[in-house]
Amino acid sequence: MRNAVGAVDSVLLLGGRSEIGLAIVERLVRDGARKVVLAARGAEEPDRITASAERLRAAGAAEVRPLDFDAARPGTHADVIDAAAKLVGDLDIVIDAFGVLGEQTVFEADPVAAADAATATFTGHVSAGLAVAARLKEQGHGILVVLSSVAGVRVRRANFVYGAAKAGLDGFAQGLGDALHETGARVMIVRPGYVPTQMSAHVSAAPFPATAEQVADAVAAGLRTGSEIVWVPRKLRFVFAGLRLLPRAVWRRMPR
Amino acid sequence: MRRQRRLLTGWGRTAPTAATVARPRTTEEVALLLREAGRREGTRRRGAIARGLGRSYGDAAQCAGGLVVDCADLAPGYRIDPESSTVTASSGTSLADLMEHLVEHGYFVPVTPGTRHVTVGGAISADIHGKNHHVDSSFGAHVRSLTLVTPDGAERRIGPDRDPDLFWATVGGMGMTGVITEATFGIIPVETAGVRVDTDRTPDLDSTLAVMSETDDHYHYTVCWIDLLARGRAMGRGVLTRAHHAQVTDLPPRRRRAPLRYTPRTVAGAPLRVPPRLLNTWSVRAFNTAYYARAPKRARGQIHELSSFFHPLDAVRDWNRMYGPHGLVQYQFVVPFGEEPTLRRIVARLASAGAPSFLAVLKRFGEGTPAPLSFPCPGWTLALDLPADLPGLARLLRSFDEQVLAAGGRLYLAKDSRAEPAVVHAMYPRLGEWRRVRQSVDPEGVLVSDLARRLEL
Structure with missing residues (x-):
């Protein structure tokens, strides 16, 4: 159960290798969470998530359980959520953090790779998100944290496959949040700017970057106050309010 | 029987969860509801709990996903x-x-x-x-x-x-x-609907504790409002009120004709929406200073109405809304007599943190009941309210938990909304005894609240 100051007991991370996702889980563990499920492709094979599990145990987690989860197999998603609930009981927080950034030039040359990436970044979240929502609604409480991105706020020419998938995800999460209104379950959308991680190592840094830890802090603060949308860093909200108004001819030329 | 899925919180308005609320009219209907809740299987088994007027501050009368039996x-x-x-x-x-x-x-x-x-x-x-x-x-x-x-x-x-x-x-x-x-x-x-009240203002914590210890036994009712924002020499200053039920001869002649006329009043309601942080260190300090200054330094035999003496806050309907959209956390602990240094450390820490609490009350407890989970035991109890979104609140209260536990004290479950299971288990050493009795009447664990889930009772 979530308590009055935003601390929770159990966390399910969908995308168990996501650096940002793990930073958020670690923060929640430091704030009191004891039970963690790390769901990722091949997570149940030996030694796949040992390092992350060790890190979370060192932060104070009593239980870290691996769970197989493949974003590209929507038919399995409801079972994955059920399995997670069997492992730790009520899911207090589910962090939806899977996805691939990829490389725009590669996508433009390989439409199939682009569609696969869009599946991982968007459609996989539709089946997983709805399965999570059903579970949270039934238990009468719980928060789904969706890792969106500013890339989806206004899609750019420089990374439009990824941006479009994030735009779809963001819109889906907003609608899901409205659908869950007054059910006890909630959706929190996180819109980070550029975060230097392994996934983003191949792209050059953008203005207003944030670290994974800053994203985790912002999520923790949002949980305390019940925020619905969290921008990291916060000023990106105002930056994008302006960028949204740029003429298309200028926006098209944005370097990245 | 009407049933409705609804979001519920306690009086602190934190951590809402949804449950099916049913309002039975008879004991038979209550029995029916409980049996029905017990028949559900697997993850659909979400339990049931009774609810009254929802004045527990935390999650004691909520049952996420389950059944809440509203006894109204x-x-x-x-x-x-x-x-x-x-x-x-x-x-x-x-x-x-x-x-x-x-x-x-x-x-x-x-x-x-x-x-x-x-x-x-x-x-x-x-x-x-x-x-x-x-x-x-x-x-x-x-x-x-x-x-x-x-x-x-x-x-x-x-x-x-x-x-x-x-x-x-x-x-x-x-x-x-x-x-x-x-x-x-x-x-x-x-004999009457009035109380005869003696009031004393105390300049600091030591005199507050001393006056309370010396004079409590002479009164039927005693309580001390304490200014938790006063620092330095004034730390722990308070307004001590002690009373007896008034007799007819205590009343002014005009009121003696109808001595039992009882007139509880609600003078105002809190607005529906209050901006966050309305109650902050500055506004609460201003309130506390004014409240302290307004109280008589020493008054004897004043006649107050029952309601204004016992329930001053009931005059403001929904006063809990004043804490804004994020709600409030109430913290109440008791430490045994002899553990005054713990009390003093906590009061000092609250003052130095500038924690905006304007409803802090200090009271001396007498003997408790034989109930294994009952909160009161002989000692000092301090109750205070704080905004739930106060930065650093979780850590501050966790440090108090440790001190209270080390002093052999405990927290009040009806007010808790954030403690950790292990701490509460250690504070209630007779929990095992209580669990055995509970097990005998509810072997399948049908009765459960959010509080019980959170604290693993």
């Missing part, structure tokens, strides 16, 4: 028995309604908390205390018998002399042994 419609009405000085009332009866009738007949409830808007069932389940705890103990001590519907659907009449183990597990048991549907408890005779 349970056969209203009450019977006063002058022979034994008792009243029998349904568990959903509020003390507010009860008092209106009791006072008119020359009686008063044996114990009242700081609000009259609590139900008889809630008063027993939380084993509430009041300003007379040092002489009269808690509510459970005055209960002669009660009707409890257990998850098997059975209706049991229990009391201190009839199935005492189950009775005392129910007193302070936070609704986890069954749904109370009716109770008979002692009432006290009063």
